[in-house]
Amino acid sequence: MFPFSALNKTVQAPEVTPASVKTNEPHPLDAMTGGAFSAHTSGERTTRIRDWLATAPSAEHMQSVFKELSGKDKGAAKLLREKLEEIKRSKSQESIAQEWADKAQALLDLAKLNIADAMAWQRDAAKAGAPLSKEPLATLKGQLSDRVKVIEDLQHRVQVQREAAVLLAQRIEVLSTKPWRDAQAVLEALHADVDHWQAQAVALSGDANWPSVESKFPPLLDASRAQLLLVWDAFKSALTQAVAAASDPAAALPPVPVWADELRVARGVPLEVAVKPQKAKVDPEIKAQALSIVREALLKLEQEVAEGHGKASAGAAGALRNALKEFGKIIDDKLENQAHAALAAAGELEGWQRWRADQLREELVAKAEGLLKRPEGQAIGGRKMQESLRTLRDQWKQTDQGGVPNHGLWKRFDDACNEAYKVVEAWLEKVKAESAEHRAQRLALIEEVNAWAAANPVALDNDWKGFNRLLHQFGDRWREGGHVGEKMFAELQPLWKAAIDKAAAPLEALQKQSLATRHALIDEARALGAEPVLRIDAVKALQQRWQAETHVVPLERRQEQKLWDAFRKPIDEAFNRKTAEREKADAALGERDRVVLDAAKALEAANAAGDAQLIRSAMSALEAALRGQAQAKAAQAALPTPEENESNKALATVDTAQIAINKVAENEPSEALSGQAAQVTPESAEASTPIESVEPAAPLEPPAPPKAAPRPVVAVRGDDRPGMKKTEPAPMMRGGKFGDRKEGGRDAARDAGRGPRDASFAGRPDDRAPRRDARDARPFAAGPWQEAPRLGDTAFRAQRDALEHAQLALRKLAAQAHGEALTQLLAAWEQRSAEQMPSLQELGSRVTAAGRGTWAKALAQAPAGDASTALLRLEMAAEVPTPAEHLSARRLLQLQLLTKRNDPAPAQTWGQDTAVVLASQFEAGVARRLQNVLKVMLKP
Template sequence: MFSFSNSSKAVPTPDAPAVTAKSHEAHPLDALTHGAFSAHTSGERMACIREWLASSPSSEQLQQVFKELSVKDKGAAKLVREKLDDIKRSKTQATIALEWADKAHALLALSKLNLADALAWQRDAAKAGAPLSKEPLTGLKAQLVERVRAIEDLQHRVQVQREAAVLLAQRIEVLSTKPWMDAQTAQETLTADVAHWQTEAQDLLGDANWPSVDVRFATQLQDSQAQLLLVWEAFTEALKFTVAAAEDAAAPLPKVPVWADEIRVARGIPLEAPVTPAKPKVDPEIRAKATSAVREVLSKLEQEMAQGHGKSSVGVANALRQALKDNARLIDDKLEAQAHAALVAAGELEGWQRWRADQLREELLAKAEGLLNRPEGQTIGGRKMQDTLRQLREQWKTTDQGGAANHGLWKRFDDACNEAHKVVEAWLEKVKAESAEHRAQRLALIEEVKAWAEANRVALDDDWKGFNRVLHQFGDRWRESGHVGEKMFAELQPLWKSAIDHAAAPLEALQKLSLQTRHAMIDEAKALGAEAALRIDAVKALQQRWQAEAHRVPIDRRHEQKLWDAFRKPIDEAFNRKTAEREKAQSALGERDRMVLDASKALQAANASGDAQAIRAAMAALDAALSGQRQAQADVEAAGSAEENPAQTLENKAQEATKNEAAADNSDVAAESVGDSDSVAVAADVVKPAPVPKRVVAMRGDDRPGMKKEEPVAPGRAGKFGDRKDGGRPAGRDGARDTRGPGRSDDRGGPRGNRFERPAYGERADAPRLGDAAFRAQREALEQAQFALRKLAAQAHGEALTQLLTAWEKRDAEQVPSTQELGNRVSPAVRGAWVKAVSQPASGDAATSLLRLEMAAEVPTPAEHLSARRMLQLQLLTKRNDPAPAQTWTQDTATVLASPFDAAQVRRVQNVLKVLLKP
């Protein structure tokens, strides 16, 4: 800052030291944060904050620094906030860790630990967010794992002891089938093995974790021990009796058959053949009943084995064993052998089922471990991961139901699922944060609706449609506010309904009044529709009131449509009733309508025949029917010839009328007269002319000097605001003068002059009004007749032009068309000149005449002759008194016909004459 003078007002120098002193004043927290508040840049301030955070400040200091720093630097305050969040999270995790540590201590303190609870502790702790990787949960987790491993080892040892007991029993039973000397030799080894087995069993029972072993394993060990001791005692006693019988011939024989036979042989006693005791006779009914019971269970077991149901086949096999035990002496040997074979197969199926269950477990384990070992770009989302884990656990549970559990595979599977569940936990945290954000958005929307409702109790400018539109926009925003849980939605939905109902209360009150008004209008419409004479003005006024009410107050579209249908129904029924009455009245045709319909049908037939003369005759007959004069003649002709065809009579009369027309009139003139007025004027001998009404002449009504009131209005010049151009007569279509005359008839048979020449109502009694069917029939027939005549005229024009060109080519005057065929633009003298030109030998040059014809027809000239045409146009400009090409086209045509035939010029001549000969 520079001071240019001592008296400068812009820079007060005395205040500068005060500002400098103020700028150097230190912040109270600057020393605590290592100079963060006095740092000049954001980077330096963040470095100071990181250095201060490394010193582990207290939570109160962090709160104070964050409060001051959040106003000054958001980036540096973010570091403090993250530290606060870490402390808060640590406190939360410490609380959760303490809770789960207590649970772990409680589990470890139990003398009988449930494996399911111990295995679920780790999974539930991870779901709750407990820090399992930190002490004391890490040590407790290891202790629980070790305890579970010890219990599972005990259970495994029980199964081993069980199998060992079975093997020892089998060895003892096998020795009973061998010589007793071999059994005596193996007795010492068996004694040691049995003693060792009992020692192992006692060690299992004395283990500290034995109370935690499943009850079924303890029962299995006890059963195995009792069975082994029983077999061993029986073996020892039988061997003792055998040794005594071998030493003393008077001693009784042992109960073991093999050993007893061996003693008999040593004593010299012959062996007796085993006598099979005869089965006692059994009642056939009891035998059949037993056979039926065994066969029923046997068929069920075979069915279960065929379907591969290992679990259910076990129960059925036990039922078959029980059935054999109860009915073995009552069934035949064949059925018994079949039942034993089925039991052997069931045992094999049960073993296969256990093997298959292990295979399924290994597959599920591979799937669980593969959830985390996926390639990049193939990660699984939280929702899908949660569903997959749930499905895997359900499948594992189903597999366990089919056989014995495999705890080793279960441990690996559970660890893999817990590791994969971390993805689900992260997703759940994200969903929880999004749900909180969506909840805040919905609450803000509810508050916005409440504020809007308080400010808009009445629609602005009476625009209730806009009011309703805003409410719908609020509803759309509520539906698009994101997903929240069912519990949270159930909490927010009543608040939203209350707010939106309060906002929509004015509109709902107005809609109730509008519904009452509309129901009243519906009743009024029913009353109008029930009246005998339908009042159109009242109906229109009622409809306008309905539309005004519908535009003013919006209601639900479906409800509004139902009300509109109810309102429109009686009015539509009234109009339909009126239409039916009109059609009924029109269906009763009069005599004149039938005559017009017959004439229209005759004209349609003539149109289909393609004969121009017949079409003109039918048109004249239709005009006679329209004029109303045909009815009297029909009565006379009906009296003269009853069998004559009415349509043919009309056609004959029309031909007579056509003969009396002027000879110069051709088909095109007749067609034009038909096109100008929708009916043709007939000849005087067929149609009696209507009396000409007295003309109403406009007289001057002013009192200008020199003007007489008896004088008619003088023709005025053309003005620009609709002034008449023809002395008072109205102009026709396109500004042309109306030359149709006062006697022209309209489409329905009535005279149609101008408004000054129309007779009074009492004077128009000669042509009654046609019915709708007759009017449409005659109009359609006349339109088709005009189209057919124009088409026939075009065809005749083309044929005449072709004949003329052919006569030029062959130099044959007889092929020149007649004057009537050439049209009204060619007179007999012109045709005679053309005949003379064609009949003489070809001579002369027709280039200039052809150019003049193209100029007269105003058709384009080929590019190679365009220069010649321009030169000719320049020459014609210098000859002002010479006739124009449009006036001498007939002489130029004769010159062309007199010239030699040139195939290259045929197309040019044809294009020219097509335009010039057109009527």
């Protein structure tokens, strides 16, 4: 029994000894870790371990602490484990870095460095995890890269030297086709180039990195050196022999044919003409047929030999032999040589069909084994590997059909194909995984479309274009969902169609309504276009309704374009009809347009001819056509002659005058009166009496009832401006110096004494009448005045372009004449001949007769005087720049002129200054400066 009850007094309590009491002794590592083992909680323990690690303890202490602490607290031990792993990685990286540094140093110490090894070192070091960005690997990496660049540069220079040697040899060969004296003239330069090339080649071979160059480059350089020296030595010896033969007629001729022929000609020896044997002519059709037959037999034989078919190749060889026997003399040598080579190959193949089949099998085995032996950057993908294996196996089957099987080669071929097929298997697994992932993505997209369709039965904010845009985005995501198999796609496609149709159902319903609305608009457009008078406001309103509909409801682009074309067609046709009617109306007014067009074409022809007088005449003719003088002359020619109907003209004169009087009385504009005055007959124009003094002539017919006597004509202004009518008072005017005259002023008596104006001024047009362009030109017809029709667009553009071209041509001709006159003047100065001076008209309006006379007198005299000051004054007058060496003199002259204010300016005395220059001695520099000045001063 245990003494749990205090009532049991007979049981004695056990004795407590000091050894039996447990005491909490401290851990041996507790003092080193700062009390990490005596901490009561995991957080305190972790904190103390972190603080202890901050003191950078040794790896042995950390290992012992981790061993004791990992069984007690894994959270705190995690810090120690990470620190130990970091130390381990750093030591591993240091060892790896040292290992790859030793390898790099070994490569650098090699006298012959392989570029592939240097590049492989960097790749392999990166794969092994070596810190290439840290020292010493970064320095070694740079050293290797620099040395590789030097070696590659040496190889490139070798290729350049090779090309240079070829070019030098070509130069020497070209010299052998020219006269030997030309070759002798460039001998020293060519010798220097050859020596320079040899020096560069020696420098290349003496470079310290030359042993590291690839093995194919040194032989190339040596071959180029040998070839160049061979050509150079032959050229020098031939040239030496040519020089000797030229000096000694008995010496031997050089081996160069061109030089030998030249020396023969120099010696007087006739040249021998080589006679080529002529072949017998053959009918071209027969030759073409023979070539076709032989080529066909040759191709058949080559195909059979390539495939290794022994029996078939024997028959093809016999057919080729027969063709050669029949057509051997007709075909060319090249085809004949090919045929003999093919026959030789076929002869070797006969009896060796098994050897040929094994040869083909060995090629297939080599191709199969080479599928996996490609460089890293040229590895074949899975699909291409699958196709290559399928092709190789098909070729093996075809080879087995033409020869005896070889089981040993088949074993090698099959093993190589099976090994390469592992790449195909990995690719198929990858494709299968991608297909499963794409299937999951497509199913998720279908679920997303169904959810979106349920949440959006209508477009948000009536934005159906945005609604349609989202549908298109769903379609793009489906198309870009990745590749899946045909069977899987056939399963997913119906689900996708159902989901997208459900989502697009609201838009499709709205599109049906929009189609009905647009068809109704199209019908309205047709009805509107069929109306006889096109209503522009209705067309604009209809187009606005169409645009409003298209902005709200989107349709498929092609369908929307078709509907728009159908809507626009009747309106365009209506506008075209209106345009055609307008053009037809313009064509009805074509008589005056044709006259203007003919005059414009004549002016264009004159512009092309380049004759200034002809151009001015054509411009005058065009202006007359624009004013209507051509039609006026035609109408005047159609009138009766003065001898036939003189009395009618007199009556017409009186009637015209009466009409003018009536218009004046009615206070019409004076421009109308001017038109009537311009239509008076020549007989009335010859009479110098005013219109009011003209009396009607005696009529030839019975007199008409008497008319009221005409009122006397008083010249008044036909002006309807305010204050100009007699019934209106004059407005208040500003007085003063620049104002109108005041009533009763100093000029009033003089104005009153003038009296009424003459009737002859009644027809003068008002100076303030608005001007009209060429389209409003009025023809001067013989009948009553009428408003002239406007010019058509074609005639207006033609006359405008013709006038512009004529003005440009006249300016060009004037500039050309100006330049020719200036050149002639300078030539007369150089020759000191006044007779050669251009005429006064050629010099232009800026030169007077007296000035030209002064220039001619200066040219007629002997050269004398200094023209420097006069030339500076001319440059100042023309404001042209002065040469730099004379700028100081020009500034000094300007300062002197400022002190002489009463003297004439250089712009006023340029004619006298020019005479001073012409009187001096002619110099090229002075002539150029004078020419620059006169270009400005003589410019019209």
